[in-house]
Amino acid sequence: MRWFFLILTLFAVMLAVGYGARGTKFSKPPFELFPDMDRQYKVKYQKPSEFFEDGSGARRPVVGTIPMGYQAPLNKKDTPVGSEYYRSGLFGDFYGDGFPEEVKVDAALLDHGRRRFQIYCTPCHGESGNGQGVVAKYWLIPPTANLVDPRVKALPDGQIFWTITHGKGLMGPYSGAVPIADRWAITAYVRALQGASGN
Template sequence: MTKKFASSLLVVALAGLAGCSSIQRDPPIQMLDDMKHQPKFKAQASIDGIFADGRSNRLAPEDTVARAGYREETPMNTGLSSGMYIGQNPVPVTMALLKQGQTKFNIYCAPCHDQTGMGHGVVPTRVPSWQPSNLTEDRVVQFADGDIFSVISNGRRTMPAYQYQVAIADRWAIVAYVRVLQRAAHGMPYDVPAGTTIAAVR
C-alpha cells in the first residue's frame, strides 16, 4: 500500500465520520421513489369536490350488518332477556361443563379471585388497593346467572371486561363453576354422605 493511497483512505474515512456528526435538516435526496409517496384519500375524510356531501367515499347502506363478528342479541349471547338478567344458565349443566368451567376459571379468574373464588389471588397481594369481590359471599350468591355472565363480558366497576379473552360458551361454563364454588363455600357436614372417610375424599 502506497503512502499516498493510505492517506487518501484516511481522508475518506474522516469525511464519513464528519457526515455522521452533522445534523441534516434537509429531507434526504430520493433517487427512486420506492412508493414512499402514495396519493390517496383516507376513508370518510372530508374532501371537497368529489361527492356533494364532501366525503371522500360513500357510507355503507342503511341497515348494513357486519358479516364477521356479528352476534344476535339472544339471551345466550348477552345474558339478558327483555332487558332483564336471565335467572338460569342457558347451557345444560353437566359434569363436562363444570370441568370446562373449572379449567377456564383457574386460567382467567383465579389470578384475582383465587381458585376458591374468595378473592385472595396473586394480583390483590401485589396490588392491595385493588380488591376483587368474594364470589362466595351471599350478595354474589344472589346474582342471577345472566348477571355473572354480564360481569365477565363487560366488567364491573374496577373489574375489566373479559369478553375478548373468554368465548361465550366458556363464560357460561365459568358461571356454572362459580355456582360450584359458592356451594362448596357453604358446605355443611350433612352434605357429606354418611360413612365418607378423609382418605376416600382425597
C-alpha cells in the same frame, strides 16, 4: 457622532420591524425565519394518508387485540346463533336467572369451566373464588370481589355472565378472550364454588 447616527438608525429600524406591520393584513404568508412547528405532517380524521402503504389515514385495530374502553368485543369463535339470553345474559333490560337452553350443565361443563376459571379468573379472584388471588397481595384498593360471598351468590346467573362479558369496575371485559359457551361454563363453575364454600 457617526456612531450615534448608526445606532439611531439601527434603533429606528428595530422599532419599525417591531411595530411597523402590526395589525396589517397581507395576502402572502409571512417570511419565516424559524418555522418552529407551525406546519407538521398529521393525519386528519377521514382523510387519506401517504404515510401508510394502503393510503388510508385511519388504522384498523391489530387482529386479535381489543382497544381500551371498547365494550364487549365479539369473540371470533362466536357465531351469531343462540337466544338473546344465551348471548347477553339479559332478558330485555333485566338479568336473567338460570342457564339458557343452549347450555347443558353437567360434569363436563363444570370441568371445562374450572379450567377456564383457573386461566382467566384465579389471578384476581383466587382459586376458590374468595378474592385472594396473587393480585390481592399487591392490589389492595379497591379489593377484588369475593365470589363466594353471599352477596355475589345471590346475583342471578345472567349477571355473572354479564359481568364476565363486560367487566365491572377495575375488572375488564372478557368477551374478547372467552367465547360465550366458555363464559357460561365459568358461570356454572362459579356457582359450584359458591355451593362448595358453605357461605
